Amino acid sequence: MKFGLWYDFRCPPHSPLSWRETCAQTLEHIRYAEELGYDDIWLSEHHFIEDGYLPSLLPAAAAVAAVTSRVTIGTNILLAPFHHPVRLAEESALVDIISGGRFLLGLAVGYRREEFAGFGVPRQKRGAMTEEIIQIVLRCWTEDEFDFRGQFYRLQGVRATPKPVQRPRPELWVGALGPAAVRRAARYADGIIAGPEQVAQFAEALAAEGRNGDRARVALGLPWLYVTDDPERAWRELYPHLSYQINGYQRWFSEAGQPIFGTEPYADLEDLQARGPYLVGTPEQVREALAQLFAQAPAERYFWWAIPPGLPPREAVRSMELFARQVMPHFRGRQGP
């Protein structure tokens, strides 16, 4: 069972920091996470968001690689349709080299309409495009030379170098919220990045592909997890950051026609506590809630947001410490599925 922290490098208007300070403090935060024993550092991608939501995962992943020595560095989730597959394969290989073989590529199709319109990429073709992108990336990593003739890409004499360090190649995980993406993951991916509902679907889809459904590898996004000695106070202090975050996702997914966070924004603290996806609790409460969740939705890796957007990273270390010291040891040593 691996525990990972998820980073977006956001710096909303209510943050007291500049982007530059946010970047510097976030790298410090990541270094500290490694020291505390976390297994995975995940980076999240979005474009054109006013708060500077990280649009460039691979350069940032290289920076993370340069300041860490043990953690796995994963993209979660890289939005494939906005990347040229050959360049994506080359950049990933380079991060794999710089990190000494610690890179994991997680990708998905994307959903925000503004991003597709912004890049001039047809949104309705995103699934088919991603399919070709996956095929090309895998071939770049493992074949000396190849040609590719698809609907979106016609490539001749691709000889991607240097190759990644990991043999036969870095792991490819696919983010999946819908059935088509789950099937795509079952066709190509080493694992799936998803929510609890997709775990069973993935095992079935693997079996349908003739792969062993019992060996389904899953990275599960947990509800926002915040460990504190004083939950009531934490809720009050975190509220501006959490409501900023969740109402952003609520709006983006609603606008994309996938209202996974409902069709209405979260009105206030009470509403957020009642129906929001956050788990704010004492180490003991969190241990109990997670024991239950781990039993219901067994996974190889779990991850959650590292820093509430707007809270300076330096002030966002208490929860990470409490989890590492008082929750993590409780689950360590247990075997994943």
Place this chain on the structure above:
Amino acid sequence: MKFGLVYDFRNPERWRRPFPELYAALLEQIQEVERLGYDAVFVTEHHFIDDGYCPSPLVALGAIAARTSRIRIGTWVALLSLYHPLRLAEDAAVVDQLSGGRLELGVGLGYREEEFAGFGIPLRHRRGRMEEGVEVLKRALAGERFSFEGRHFHLRDVRVTPPPCQQPFPLWLAARSPVTARRAARFRADLMLVGPPSVYEEYAAALGAQGEDPSRYRLLGLLAWAVSDDPERYWAEAGPHFAYTAGLYGQWYSQRGDLPEDREWRQWATWSPEDFRRAGMVLVGTPEQVRDGILAARRVLPYDYIVSWATLPGQDPKRAMESLELFARKVMPALRAAGESSEGQP
């Protein structure tokens, strides 16, 4: 005058070491040259080369940004025609923020046919992509929200966030020909000169014709140097590595050169280290000789930046340090003093 070092992260078969080891050693070297007082390190870009020539300079710079704190970091040069310009702008902005505002973005056209074929981009589109690409880059890096309707790129209501830390953002264009020199002037970009002095004259004249003062724009040029009291020994050791790198460039330029003289470079592919030495392609000498050589180059053109190779392909990074250290200790201070004393003159 500022001094930069170029990194291509090449790892030729003949001298191959594991890639992670090479990158680790060169990242360490970059930290060392920062301590020695160099002004900048630049990363180059090419694709599909057997020796692993760095294809992703912005990714390498992400790592370099995290390991350094003062030195400027840049691309020399990113092959803009092979990028989506908005993605390049996003990467550049993130690297600029990660480095605390230390990025110098140099972009060029690219020329190797294999690279365009592998990316599925028709070679005949490269000038159009470059023109549109620079326009998109300039608007994107200024941090504005904009739409763009071109032949190659269609962007609607986009804004690069985070924007770069530096405003105005330092954008350079590489030029080898009068056409590219005029383009650099038209876009009001600084100049990375990879051609003869006449290309700079063209650039300066074009700036002048726009009513601008060329001395307000920066000029960067490559002048390969090596400090050594014993040129015999230098060429014995480094010669094969230099011949390797120059030979490949000669081959590429001759295959798909934009300029008539490119075809003559084909001979480099068959030159021995001794031939390069006779042709004076590397300024090798004592600290005084190297200083005088650079001063002579600066009398021809008003360089703001002189760049040289840090470690040649296959060369042991530790061995390369000897010359880099001598240059930093004995040549840089003298050149900086000379630069200061001449700056007050008309």
